Amino acid sequence: MxxxxxxxxxxxxxxxxxxxxxxxxxxxxxxxxxxxxxxxxxxxxxxxxxxxxxxxxxxxxxxxxxxxxxxxxxxxxxxxxxxxxxxxxxxxxxxxxxxxxxxxxxxxxxxxxxxxxxxxxxxxxxxxxxxxxxxxxxxxxxxxxxxxxxxxxxxxxxxxxxxxAIDNPSASEQEALLDKLITTLAGSLNRSFVLEKFCEQEQCSERALRQQFRTQTGMTVNHYLRQLRICHAQYLLQHTELMVSEVAMHCGFEDSNYFSVVFNREVGMTPVQWRHRSRKAA
CATH class of the missing domain: 2.60.120.280 (Regulatory protein AraC)
Incomplete structure (x- = not known):
């Protein structure tokens, strides 16, 4: 080593x-x-x-x-x-x-x-x-x-x-729209998020917000949220005894099979393989 x-x-x-x-x-x-x-x-x-x-x-x-x-x-x-x-x-x-x-x-x-x-x-x-x-x-x-x-x-x-705090929307109420969006996404790990509804609530252009988000972060809104959820799933897999289906639910995936497919695509291994490797390394 x-x-x-x-x-x-x-x-x-x-x-x-x-x-x-x-x-x-x-x-x-x-x-x-x-x-x-x-x-x-x-x-x-x-x-x-x-x-x-x-x-x-x-x-x-x-x-x-x-x-x-x-x-x-x-x-x-x-x-x-x-x-x-x-x-x-x-x-x-x-x-x-x-x-x-x-x-x-x-x-x-x-x-x-x-x-x-x-x-x-x-x-x-x-x-x-x-x-x-x-x-x-x-x-x-x-x-x-x-x-x-x-x-x-x-x-x-x-x-x-x-x-x-990263998941405290009330703390960013006086901040710029992009800050409110990023904070809202961080607080949406275990529930659905619809950008259209967010834009309706904030009375802003969805197209303009998508473009601003990508310019500042280099990612689409959906990609960023998916990455947040995968990171949260990695943490839960390593540090809890939750079943893979339960981890999927905690990370906003209603279908555990779809969660496994997305996880494998983003991480390069299945959730079970990740859990085994990360715990062995620890």
């Missing part, structure tokens, strides 16, 4: 005194499973991909936000024009008197929800902060290190203000 890939501090930080840096991924390519000697915040700006975090698959796209601890193992696969930024940091190097644990889920190895979403307004607020943070992190003087940490504190608090 090959050794676990570990990303080292020395390859990403300019010196021992630097606490924060920015690692752009324009685009983010397929990346093997790895851990870090540091922690990171991951913000997805565009495109889509499969993000596997601690053996749990997430279909990610514009607005997804992750808090990654150093010990977490994750990888990227099936990427399509995926654009993201990693804000990396070393908790032990932070000097400001900030309640980091209250702002950053999982800070210093604690358990916390790693996956959140940002709406368009939140993304607009954090973009300039990250841009300024990136400029400071590329400098090597002590003042730049302090400025970067101040900006990181601003970023962490801004993310806390604007983030919301």
């Amino acid at each position: 090959s050794a676990q890939l570990v990303l080292r501090k020395a390859d990403f930080f300019t010196g021992d005194g630097q606490a924060v840096a920015v690692a752009d991924r324009y685009p983010q390519n397929v990346f093997a499973e790895h851990t870090h000697e540091f922690c990171e915040l991951v913000i997805v700006w565009r495109g889509n991909g499969l993000h596997v975090l601690n053996d749990r698959p997430y279909r990610i796209t514009r607005g997804d936000l992750f808090y990654i601890r150093a010990e977490d193992k994750h990888s990227y696969a099936s990427v399509n024009d995926l654009v993201l930024q990693n804000v990396i940091y070393c908790p032990e190097r932070l000097k400001l008197n900030v309640d980091w644990a209250a702002a950053i889920p999982g800070f210093n190895g604690a358990h916390g929800a790693p996956h959140w979403r940002l709406g368009s307004s939140g993304m607009a607020q954090v973009r300039p902060v990250i841009a300024q943070l990136e400029q400071e992190s590329q400098k090597a003087d002590p003042q730049a290190f302090d400025m970067a940490e101040l900006l990181f504190a601003q970023l962490a608090l801004t993310l806390k203000r604007y983030r919301y």
Whole structure:
């Protein structure tokens, strides 16, 4: 068995005194499973991909936000024009008197929800902060290190203000239409979703929304929802004792045979084979 890939501090930080840096991924390519000697915040700006975090698959796209601890193992696969930024940091190097644990889920190895979403307004607020943070992190003087940490504190608090749970439609009521659609899809894993009805409720053009969705995510609405359901099915197959027919029901498939066909087409193996392989690997 090959050794676990570990990303080292020395390859990403300019010196021992630097606490924060920015690692752009324009685009983010397929990346093997790895851990870090540091922690990171991951913000997805565009495109889509499969993000596997601690053996749990997430279909990610514009607005997804992750808090990654150093010990977490994750990888990227099936990427399509995926654009993201990693804000990396070393908790032990932070000097400001900030309640980091209250702002950053999982800070210093604690358990916390790693996956959140940002709406368009939140993304607009954090973009300039990250841009300024990136400029400071590329400098090597002590003042730049302090400025970067101040900006990181601003970023962490801004993310806390604007983030919301992925399946909480009420949290995105004031957000852009695309954000509301993505959140609604995430909350429709175990029930039917009809885009026409959504557009009627929101009084918008279905054709225009479909085009906007595809431009920003690189996927059709139906493909994205199907991928969300398959990822949820993979998680249930690995971590529960539900029968395949029950997993199908929990993931919005009324016909378990059709579920197995779709699962096999998307994953490359049957649900039973996936369950066996994933548990054996774990």
